[in-house]
Amino acid sequence: MIVDGVEAEVPAGATVLDVVRAAGGYIPTLCFDERQDPFGACRVCLVAVDGRTVPACTTPAREGMVVDTGDERSRRVAANVVELVLSELPEAPAEHTELASVARHFGLGEPRWTGAVHRIRHEDDHPYLSFRHELCISCGRCVRACDEIQGTFALTATGRGFDANVAAGIDEGFRRSACVSCGACADTCPTEAIGEVVLLSMLEQAS
Secondary structure, eight states: OEETTEEOOOOTTOBHHHHHHHTTOOOOOSSOOTTSOOOOOSOOSEEEETTEEEETTTSBOOTTOEEETTOHHHHHHHHHHHHHHHHTSSSOOOTTSHHHHHHHHTTOOSOSOOOOOOOOOEEOOSSSEEEEGGGOOOOOHHHHIIIIIIOOOOEEEEOOGGGOEEEETTTTOSTTSSOOOOOHHHHHOSSOSEEEHHHHHHHHHHO
């Protein structure tokens, strides 16, 4: 297949995202984690394939495809998605997070839209994990990490639209849930909504 004008190999079972990354290209993502099954929820990995805008992470690669990762329409839609996500946060994401990196890729600063932001709600009752609910962007990565990687099923997606979030157990908090403190949720979180207590303390001291 052709990626940005250059021929690239198409391994059996690969997605467009797989092929582009193997060819040395970059496509931003938020709901994708290579350790998990592709989810295709965030629509940040949009590219043009044969002139159509598609999510790269869930689109199977096939011989003869022509992929344009810099397609103007795809990039504009993806950038608007990220800006909408940023507009709902009560504070800008920390510079070292994936969300901040993706925002920089699209050249985004302060969101153009102002309105309701998520209320600040912290869970600090667990000895190893901290959950800042207001930074949750409902990408689903923590829930799938708990399910697919650890097999614990301690986390659940809750709510819809603006009220979408994640809960541990039946919204009873990490300490009283089935959480085994593996840290898979914190490791995959692109915003540090869920973080390891020791690591967060070190980052705060460094800043």
